[in-house]
Amino acid sequence: MDILSQQLFNGLTIGSVYSLVALGLTLVYGILHIPNFAHGAMYMLGAYVTLTMMLLWGIHYWLAMAVSVLVVGLLSVLMERLVFHPLRNAPPIHDKIAAIGILLFLEALAQLIWGADYRSMGTPYGEVINLFGLTVTMQRVLINVGAVVVMLLLYLFLKKTMVGSTIIAMAQNREGAHLVGINTNKVAMLTFLISGGLAAIAASLAAPINLVFPGMGHLVILKAFVIIILGGMGSIPGAILGGYILGFSESLGATYLSNDYKDIIAFLLLVIILSFRPKGLFAREGF
Amino acid sequence: MLELKGLSVAYGSFTAIESIDVLVQKGEIVVLLGSNGAGKSTTFKAISGLEKPRQGEILFEGKSIGGRSPGRIVESGIVQCAEGRKLFPKMSVSENLIMGAYVHRKNKKAIKHSIKHVYELFPILYEKKENAAGSLSGGQQQMLAIGRALMAKPKLMLLDEPSIGLAPLIVEQMFEVIQQINEEGTTILLAEQNANAALGIASKGYVFESGSIVVQGTSEELLSDDSVRKAYIGA
Numbered sequence: 001m002d003i004l005s006q007q008l009f010n011g012l013t014i015g016s017v018y019s020l021v022a023l024g025l026t027l028v029y030g031i032l033h034i035p036n037f038a039h040g041a042m043y044m045l046g047a048y049v050t051l052t053m054m055l056l057w058g059i060h061y062w063l064a065m066a067v068s069v070l071v072v073g074l075l076s077v078l079m080e081r082l083v084f085h086p087l088r089n090a091p092p093i094h095d096k097i098a099a100i101g102i103l104l105f106l107e108a109l110a111q112l113i114w115g116a117d118y119r120s121m122g123t124p125y126g127e128v129i130n131l132f133g134l135t136v137t138m139q140r141v142l143i144n145v146g147a148v149v150v151m152l153l154l155y156l157f158l159k160k161t162m163v164g165s166t167i168i169a170m171a172q173n174r175e176g177a178h179l180v181g182i183n184t185n186k187v188a189m190l191t192f193l194i195s196g197g198l199a200a201i202a203a204s205l206a207a208p209i210n211l212v213f214p215g216m217g218h219l220v221i222l223k224a225f226v227i228i229i230l231g232g233m234g235s236i237p238g239a240i241l242g243g244y245i246l247g248f249s250e251s252l253g254a255t256y257l258s259n260d261y262k263d264i265i266a267f268l269l270l271v272i273i274l275s276f277r278p279k280g281l282f283a284r285e286g287f
Numbered sequence: 288m289l290e291l292k293g294l295s296v297a298y299g300s301f302t303a304i305e306s307i308d309v310l311v312q313k314g315e316i317v318v319l320l321g322s323n324g325a326g327k328s329t330t331f332k333a334i335s336g337l338e339k340p341r342q343g344e345i346l347f348e349g350k351s352i353g354g355r356s357p358g359r360i361v362e363s364g365i366v367q368c369a370e371g372r373k374l375f376p377k378m379s380v381s382e383n384l385i386m387g388a389y390v391h392r393k394n395k396k397a398i399k400h401s402i403k404h405v406y407e408l409f410p411i412l413y414e415k416k417e418n419a420a421g422s423l424s425g426g427q428q429q430m431l432a433i434g435r436a437l438m439a440k441p442k443l444m445l446l447d448e449p450s451i452g453l454a455p456l457i458v459e460q461m462f463e464v465i466q467q468i469n470e471e472g473t474t475i476l477l478a479e480q481n482a483n484a485a486l487g488i489a490s491k492g493y494v495f496e497s498g499s500i501v502v503q504g505t506s507e508e509l510l511s512d513d514s515v516r517k518a519y520i521g522a
Contacts, residue, residue, distance in 0.1 A: 162392045166386075168375070168377075169375050169378070172375040172378065173373050173375055173376070175337070175369065175373045176369075176373035176374060176375055179335065179361070179368075179369055180361065180386050180387050180439065181357065181358045181360075181362060181366075181390040181439065182358060182389055183358040
């Protein structure tokens with residue numbers, strides 16, 4: 001029982017990170033139908049920027065994370081302007097190729113700047129606490145709470161503000177958004193800004209319990225794709241639910257099946273769920 | 288109010304409309320007639336800024352608006368209610384209407400006032416205001432599309448085939464409402480295949496055939512024109 005509840009908590013923690021990454025991916029897909037493979041690189045850069053801020057200038061963890069959100073968010077917008085926007089009328093395969101190209105480029109760049117070493121990130125929240133009989137570190141609690149707070153803020157932004165509604169409107173009907181006078185270029189940039197910011201938050205939260213290295217985005221982005229395919233491409237609730245489903249199955253699978261094969265669980269899950277629901281858990285059509 | 292001068296639009300090497308001239312005076316209802324693919328929707332897309340003109344000019348209130356972004360064109364007072372309605376299917380009726388007032392988003396009071404006006408024009412939308420737009424019937428969706436366009440307080444409204452796929456009784460209501468909107472001060476440019484009903488409320492019309500205007504005249508002239516009668520009225 002003890003192991004089970006400990007693993008459930010771990011699943012929740014991993015799931016929180018997955019959900020945040022998948023949310024950024026699904027937002028961009030919902031609006032522009034671009035499968036943004038470079039999102040994994042944004043995640044990696046998010047961790048590096050936070051780490052660098054903390055080591056180089058001794059900035060506090062939270063402040064470093066804020067800087068990282070800003071830097072990665074703006075990089076993400078830059079990527080949209082320089083790469084995806086010029087490709088808007090090209091066949092869809094070009095977006096995919098470009099996205100993979102950006103991923104490889106940014107990884108090589110990170111290796112050039114920071115080297116290929118595995119680094120660990122310190123956190124001011126390293127203390128171990130007792131939570132309802134579970135022994136957990138403060139950082140893990142922070143990941144869970146942080147993710148929920150970010151998701152709530154995102155929900156309120158999308159549903160309750162006019163600017164947020166433009167994102168939803170564009171996802172539901174691009175031409176309709178044009179016709180009511182929404183500037184779809186601005187919405188695309190805003191979406192990339194949010195998407196990059198989410199990746200930076202996820203990476204900065206998760207880095208202290210993992211390691212930071214140039215290839216850290218690989219497995220995360222692959223799993224995030226599994227999640228949004230499971231949840232229904234472009235669906236927001238699908239991305240959140242899918243993230244937690246994957247988190248739980250991985251941590252339980254690692255304990256009760258095999259720790260060595262835990263990374264394969266995501267893909268097994270994909271095969272099983274798509275066999276029964278080919279369109280994913282939530283059918284798409286704009287959030 | 289709106290003047291198209293020698294307007295041409297092309298998709299790649301295919302010329303969709305070639306050198307057309309259209310004049311719409313303030314307060315009028317003008318109808319563009321023609322079969323599918325004749326160039327009516329392309330003309331509308333060019334006016335709304337969704338397609339760039341290859342040649343020619345689009346003048347609105349004396350200023351050239353060709354090449355402006357769709358958003359700027361809505362702000363200047365031209366709103367299109369497109370064929371296929373282009374609603375936001377998962378948003379509720381009232382959310383769709385609020386999005387229609389996007390260009391007036393800073394003026395909450397005006398939005399409230401416009402919504403009230405739309406609900407007066409279409410009481411059924413008030414009854415269904417919490418329902419998702421995608422769950423409405425075809426006629427109700429068309430009403431919502433017109434209502435959403437009205438929310439932007441247009442000076443000129445472009446209506447692309449509002450009667451398509453609707454029951455005759457609903458079509459009649461739709462044309463009554465269009466006439467009412469016009470009487471309240473909105474100039475209307477209407478694209479239709481239902482020539483009889485459209486010419487009944489319009490002051491003049493243009494007939495499109497494979498990208499060019501082949502006949503034009505007042506509604507009376509067109510209704511008595513033999514070739515128009517044969518092609519579009521079936522008598």
